[in-house]
Amino acid sequence: MDQDILSDQVRINGSITEMTLTGDGKLRWADGGQRSLNVEKEVLGFVAEGSRIKIRTVVEARDQICCGGSTGGLMRKNYVFEPLSEDSQRLWCEKLRERVDSFGRPKRLYIFVNPYGGKNFASKIFLDHVKPLLEDANVQFTVQETKYQLHAKEIVIGMDLSKYDGIVCVSGDGILVEVVNGLLEREDWSSAIKMPLGVVPAGTGNGMVKSLLDAVGEPCKASNATLAIIRGHKRSLDVATILQGETRYFSVLMLAWGLVADIDIESEKFRWMGSARIDFYALLRILHLRQYNGRVSFVPAPGFENCGEPTTYSEQYICNPSQEQPIKVLQHRYQGPDVELSNLQWRTINGPFVSVWLHNVPWGSEGTMAAPDAKFSDGYLDLIIMRDSPKLGLLGLMTELSNGGHVKSPYVLYLKVKAFILEPGTIAQDPSKEGIIDVDGEVIARGKGTYQADRKGMMSYDKLQIMVDQGLATLFSPV
Numbered sequence: 001m002d003q004d005i006l007s008d009q010v011r012i013n014g015s016i017t018e019m020t021l022t023g024d025g026k027l028r029w030a031d032g033g034q035r036s037l038n039v040e041k042e043v044l045g046f047v048a049e050g051s052r053i054k055i056r057t058v059v060e061a062r063d064q065i066c067c068g069g070s071t072g073g074l075m076r077k078n079y080v081f082e083p084l085s086e087d088s089q090r091l092w093c094e095k096l097r098e099r100v101d102s103f104g105r106p107k108r109l110y111i112f113v114n115p116y117g118g119k120n121f122a123s124k125i126f127l128d129h130v131k132p133l134l135e136d137a138n139v140q141f142t143v144q145e146t147k148y149q150l151h152a153k154e155i156v157i158g159m160d161l162s163k164y165d166g167i168v169c170v171s172g173d174g175i176l177v178e179v180v181n182g183l184l185e186r187e188d189w190s191s192a193i194k195m196p197l198g199v200v201p202a203g204t205g206n207g208m209v210k211s212l213l214d215a216v217g218e219p220c221k222a223s224n225a226t227l228a229i230i231r232g233h234k235r236s237l238d239v240a241t242i243l244q245g246e247t248r249y250f251s252v253l254m255l256a257w258g259l260v261a262d263i264d265i266e267s268e269k270f271r272w273m274g275s276a277r278i279d280f281y282a283l284l285r286i287l288h289l290r291q292y293n294g295r296v297s298f299v300p301a302p303g304f305e306n307c308g309e310p311t312t313y314s315e316q317y318i319c320n321p322s323q324e325q326p327i328k329v330l331q332h333r334y335q336g337p338d339v340e341l342s343n344l345q346w347r348t349i350n351g352p353f354v355s356v357w358l359h360n361v362p363w364g365s366e367g368t369m370a371a372p373d374a375k376f377s378d379g380y381l382d383l384i385i386m387r388d389s390p391k392l393g394l395l396g397l398m399t400e401l402s403n404g405g406h407v408k409s410p411y412v413l414y415l416k417v418k419a420f421i422l423e424p425g426t427i428a429q430d431p432s433k434e435g436i437i438d439v440d441g442e443v444i445a446r447g448k449g450t451y452q453a454d455r456k457g458m459m460s461y462d463k464l465q466i467m468v469d470q471g472l473a474t475l476f477s478p479v
Contacts, residue, residue, distance in 0.1 A: 006095045011082040019081060021095055027055070029081070037079070039099055044076075044137040044230060046096050053092055055079040056136040058227060074223050076136060105232035106165035106196070106476075109134070109141045112152045112179070114171035114203065122202035126170045129222035130200055137230045141168075146175060156182030166196040166476060168229055170222075172203015173253050177440045180239065180473055181250050193239075198229035198476040204365070205441055207253055208475075211361035211376070216478045220366050229476040236377035236471030238360055242439060244464040252473065253440040254364055255466070257424055258292050258355035259285060259386070261438035266451045286394050291352035291387075292435050293425030299344040301380045301416035308347035313421070344419060349385065352428040354394070357384040358420060358466065362404070372404030373416070379470030380416040387413075420466040434461050 007020040012031050019029040027037040037043055037057060044056045061075040083089040111130075115123050123145070134141055142164075146152050152175045156167070169175040176199050183192040199209040200222050210220045218224045240251040256264060267281035300307055359371035359382045371382035389397065389411035400406040407414040424447065427433045434447020437459070446453050447461035 005099070006091065008088055008092070009084055010088075010092075011084065012080075016084070021092075021099065025099065039096075040103055040231070043100065044133065045100065046093070047138075048089065048093055051086075051089065052080050052082045053089065053096075055081075055096075058133065058136075058223075073219070074227070076132065103232055105137070105139075105230060107139060108164050109139060109166050109168050109198075109229070110159065110164045111141050111143045111168045111170060112146055112155075112175050113143060114146045114152075114169070114175050116146075117171045117174065117203035122170050125200065125202045125222050130168075130170060130226050133223065133226045133230060139230060146171075150178060153178040153182040153185075157185055161192055161195055164195070166198055166229065168198040168200065168476075170200040170202045172201075172205045172441070173199075173208050174203065174441055176208055177250075177252060177442070180252055183473075184239075184250050193473055196234050196474045196476050198225070200225045200229075201366070207363045207365050207368070208361060210363040210366045211374075212475065212477055214363060218478060224478070228478040231478075233477050233479055234474050235477040235479075237473040237475050238377050238379060238381075239469050239472040240358075240360060240381060240466050241469065242444070242459075242464055242466050244459045244462065247459050249439060249444060249458060251360070251439050251466075253360055254370065254438075255358040255422075255440075256356070256438040257294075257422060257435060258353050258357075259290070260355050260357050261436045262290065264438050264441065265436050265443055269451070282398055283395075286391055286398070289354065289391060289394070290435075291354055291428040293428050293431075294351045294353060294356075295348060295423045295425075296353075296356055296383075296385070297346055297348040297421040297423075298383060298415075298417040299419040300347055301418060304415040304417075305345070305347075307413065307415050308349040311346045311348040313344070313346045349387075349413075351425065352387065354386040354389060355384070356386075356422065358382070358417075359384065368401045369404035370401070371414075372407060373414075376475070377471040378416075379468055380418055381420065381466070381468055383413075383415050383417050383420065385413040386411055418468060421463065422465075423463045424461055437461065437464070 003023050005021045005023055009016055010019045012029060017030045021027055025039045027039055029035050042057045042059055044058055046053055046055045057077050057079060058074050059077055061073050083092050113122050113126050144155060156179050167179055169179060176197060179197060183189060183195060186192045201209045201220050206220060209225050213220050213224055237252060242249045242251055262285055263278060263282045267277045270277035270281060273280060297311055357370060359374050361376060362369055362371055362374045364370040371384060374382040384407060393411060397406045397409055406412055424435055424437060433449030436443055436450050437445040443457055445457045445459045445461045
């Protein structure tokens with residue numbers, strides 16, 4: 001064990017006892033029995049109040065009644081002790097500050113709150129669960145409620161990032177996606193994208209924060225997510241570039257085409273049903289199952305080279321902009337992966353397809369483990385393809401989405417890819433109609449005859465391609 005940092009007599013509840021700050025980060029004292037706090041995991045912050053020092057903590061509730069806005073088995077609790085002299089108090093404050101600062105925790109955060117996401121509870125979640133913990137941790141913060149779609153992106157493009165140690169999204173996944181796109185559209189994108197990003201669940205999907213917390217066995221709660229941000233641990237996140245002509249979009253969660261996209265987007269017409277709309281519309285879509293003509297091509301990860309049929313690819317849509325390229329659309333500020341698509345080993349699969357789903361992280365929403373083998377920064381996207389399935393079998397597959405069991409079905413092809421091309425087509429049963437391409441919960445392309453087909457998408461319902469930049473972004477993480 002490391003040598004103790006500080007050990008001194010203090011007064012607790014009227015009695016004098018020994019308190020020790022150990023070299024391995026424990027705060028120990030006797031108060032009707034031995035007590036101990038793990039400074040890194042349990043101590044949020046501290047404050048000197050007169051001659052006393054108040055330690056603000058978050059601890060497991062155990063059999064106690066949770067209070068002070070705590071959720072998920074956690075409770076905020078204060079411990080107060082009184083050093084026996086001013087010099088002792090000053091020394092305790094100095095050593096505690098040094099210890100807390102050594103963790104690299106954020107001190108200044110810019111926080112987006114999306115008041116319109118999910119069930120419109122984001123503002124209440126921030127006030128009840130996020131704000132108290134940040135204040136306990138002495139974190140300064142600036143709060144901005146988003147007022148319209150792409151508002152967060154607009155702000156991020158122009159904001160002074162040097163004033164903050166991180167950007168936090170109290171929302172679903174949509175605001176996080178806006179922030180990433182804003183950072184990558186800045187002139188200083190290469191340094192801006194290193195800004196740590198945090199997510200607190202307050203939307204409909206919450207796939208990113210569910211993936212982060214589930215990876216360490218924690219519940220998808222606002223308090224757990226906020227603590228992950230306060231503690232300051234970070235992990236890298238792959239970012240996918242979606243490109244079509246001169247239009248590009250950066251994705252961090254998923255792309256869906258076919259059944260999953262149809263359920264996600266078309267079920268919006270039944271929003272009055274609440275969360276039941278997804279299950280209801282999934283049943284409706286399965287009973288009236290569509291298959292889509294089209295083709296997907298991909299560069300498989302090692303171990304998946306035999307999936308699909310071999311093909312060649314001669315175009316170079318995504319590559320290093322420092323190279324001379326004959327195609328004008330390649331000259332953009334963002335530095336895509338430094339590879340040429342034509343030099344990679346491509347495979348292809350022809351439709352018709354029931355569903356094509358690309359995933360960057362395991363969970364698509366709190367209840368959908370779309371890609372159980374997905375990693376945050378392995379440099380690959382997980383591809384889930386379904387070309388055919390009996391309707392009864394498909395119903396069974398939908399019930400397995402909550403635990404990832406659907407990928408074991410003989411009707412599902414599950415693999416990892418480095419690059420991907422989607423060539424979407426018409427509905428096989430009705431060639432006059434096409435489909436929807438859904439990226440991170442937003443429609444980027446609508447084909448003929450689709451739900452709200454009159455609304456213009458970011459891209460056309462045509463060939464698009466995706467490459468992955470490994471570990472490009474940074475997330476606040478529980479570990």
